[in-house]
Amino acid sequence: MSHGKIAIIGIGEVPTRIMPERTRWDILYDVCTEAIRDSGLDKNDIEGVINVAPQAQPKLAAELSFGKLPEELGLKGCKDNCTCNAGGASTSNCIRLAEQYITSGLAKAVLIPHVTVHSTVKPEDLISFFAKAGVDMQWEYPFGTTYNILMGMMANRYMHETGAKPEHMASVVTALRSWSSRDPNSFFYNKEVPSPEKVFSSSLLNTPLHKRESNILCDGGSAMVIVSADVAKKMKKPAAYKLGESVRYFSGTPVLRDFHKVAEGLSLTGVEAMKEAGVTKEDIDLWNIYMAYPMNHPIMAEALGIAPIGEGAKYFYDGRMSFGGDIPWSTIGDAPGRGHTGSGVSTAMYVETARQLMGKAGERQVKDCKYVYQNTAGGSGFNNIGTVWGRDL
Amino acid sequence: MDAQDIQFDMTRPLPETQPWSVAFWENAKEGKLVVQHCKDCNTNIFYPRKICPECWSKNLDWIEAxxxxxxxxxxxxxxxxxxxxxxxxxxxxxxxxxxxxxxxxxxxxxxxxxxxxxxxxxxxxxxxxxxxxxxxxxxxxxxx
CATH class of the missing domain: 2.40.50.840 (OB fold (Dihydrolipoamide Acetyltransferase, E2P))
Known part of the structure; x- marks a missing residue:
């Protein structure tokens, strides 16, 4: 499918913060120019722009979809521009489209940018957007459900089936924040890493989800430049090569999403992506897992065969996925550690995958990082896309 | 911005129906919980669809749960x-x-x-x- 055809050759990012004075276009200028400079290419070498769809920002979405970015940046070689929306899975699809642009001969280099500024969206609009997105307006929304409640229900079921304790679930936040506290681009950079007890003692939003297990809406942006694997090789620069991919669709309506079929899908996508890449789970140096909420991480750890069934949460509690642990995991801290930037958390995680494989992750650098497994998921979890990336072909 | 400046919609949301789901809500008014049923492949369907999601039949009916x-x-x-x-x-x-x-x-x-x-x-x-x-x-x- 996509073994060894493309590579991320340049990355750019601004810190995720709450900064209303930083405009969306301000961020776009910064992340795009940084990514193109990092790639070593000239701006006019960018022949395609594929935007990660911004959520809850309709004016920006229209501007990007209708081709404003190549014009703003003066990308004189740009042949086409589009926007891709699959919620949190948007970036994965942007990368697939970039592969199509490149392998079809349309473009030699593709820019994939993302920006979200939540802090200037009216609170009532943000609340309304996140209450309705990914929820059925006839069979779910009128009952008063929310994303938090959907995740709470899944966590309750997981705890029921495995016997996982609340402090074990809370420890996922501790693990994620141990990474983000060391990430200059994360909202919680240089902030205290809360103990499981502190997470568990924060106020209850909905059972069993506590305030510190939820997400903070932030502003941020990142970008990457994609070229063919052959071009990346010839450039003799550190790069992240896409080696394998697999995906499963679950359901658009959460109530139709069977808990066990989702777990099976998480497992199969991992197996198939690693098979395509020609690696086993023992080869993976970093599990860059995007789940948006902490309580789904143990389910993923078990589905990937990293933790025995029923012991995923205990692995987090024992510190194995924390900074310094033996299983490097979500090294920007996923959304709970990075800060929630709509569809941008998964963009940032691809940038982190590339950063780790390029050896540019600073204090968080995973030693001798050769292979990264990264997933994304869209909406309230309608699918799961597993990918494997390597520092060499 | 003060909380009192925010204009929240406080109305209770109603189900956004489709023509093929109206019967569900009509029965609910009568105190009956009904389930859409495909008479061709014998599947019980939730949520109600225009066609059976299993066999694409339009031969659909309702059963009382x-x-x-x-x-x-x-x-x-x-x-x-x-x-x-x-x-x-x-x-x-x-x-x-x-x-x-x-x-x-x-x-x-x-x-x-x-x-x-x-x-x-x-x-x-x-x-x-x-x-x-x-x-x-x-x-x-x-x-x-």
Missing amino acids: SGKATVYMFSTAYDMVEPRFWEDIPYTIAYVDLEEGIRMMTRIVDCKPEDIKIGMTVEVVFKKLNDDFYLPYFKPVESK
């Missing part, structure tokens, strides 16, 4: 819900499995949140939203 179900999973909300639901806090959202083999979202009512358990048996009760819509909620069978 027993109203009995078991709780598959649930979460009780104490905070961070839309302002239009604030007055209901705390309330419990659940997925329940009907005896007819379908799973639906609902609320569990008429009991303390701490008494709700996965696997408990519940039965349907209808909550009036307005003259057109009655939502199917569920209560523990034991609370009769």
Whole structure:
């Protein structure tokens, strides 16, 4: 499918913060120019722009979809521009489209940018957007459900089936924040890493989800430049090569999403992506897992065969996925550690995958990082896309 | 910005129906929980569709459900819900499995949140939203 055809050759990012004075276009200028400079290419070498769809920002979405970015940046070689929306899975699809642009001969280099500024969206609009997105307006929304409640229900079921304790679930936040506290681009950079007890003692939003297990809406942006694997090789620069991919669709309506079929899908996508890449789970140096909420991480750890069934949460509690642990995991801290930037958390995680494989992750650098497994998921979890990336072909 | 400056929509949201789902809500008004049924492949369907999602037949009908179900999973909300639901806090959202083999979202009512358990048996009760819509909620069978 996509073994060894493309590579991320340049990355750019601004810190995720709450900064209303930083405009969306301000961020776009910064992340795009940084990514193109990092790639070593000239701006006019960018022949395609594929935007990660911004959520809850309709004016920006229209501007990007209708081709404003190549014009703003003066990308004189740009042949086409589009926007891709699959919620949190948007970036994965942007990368697939970039592969199509490149392998079809349309473009030699593709820019994939993302920006979200939540802090200037009216609170009532943000609340309304996140209450309705990914929820059925006839069979779910009128009952008063929310994303938090959907995740709470899944966590309750997981705890029921495995016997996982609340402090074990809370420890996922501790693990994620141990990474983000060391990430200059994360909202919680240089902030205290809360103990499981502190997470568990924060106020209850909905059972069993506590305030510190939820997400903070932030502003941020990142970008990457994609070229063919052959071009990346010839450039003799550190790069992240896409080696394998697999995906499963679950359901658009959460109530139709069977808990066990989702777990099976998480497992199969991992197996198939690693098979395509020609690696086993023992080869993976970093599990860059995007789940948006902490309580789904143990389910993923078990589905990937990293933790025995029923012991995923205990692995987090024992510190194995924390900074310094033996299983490097979500090294920007996923959304709970990075800060929630709509569809941008998964963009940032691809940038982190590339950063780790390029050896540019600073204090968080995973030693001798050769292979990264990264997933994304869209909406309230309608699918799961597993990918494997390597520092060499 | 002060909280009083924010204009929240406090109206209770109504189900956004489709032509093929109207019968569900008409029956709910009469106190009946119905399930869409495919007469060609004998599938019980939730949520209602224009065609059977299994065999694409248009030969669809409705059966009346027993109203009995078991709780598959649930979460009780104490905070961070839309302002239009604030007055209901705390309330419990659940997925329940009907005896007819379908799973639906609902609320569990008429009991303390701490008494709700996965696997408990519940039965349907209808909550009036307005003259057109009655939502199917569920209560523990034991609370009769």
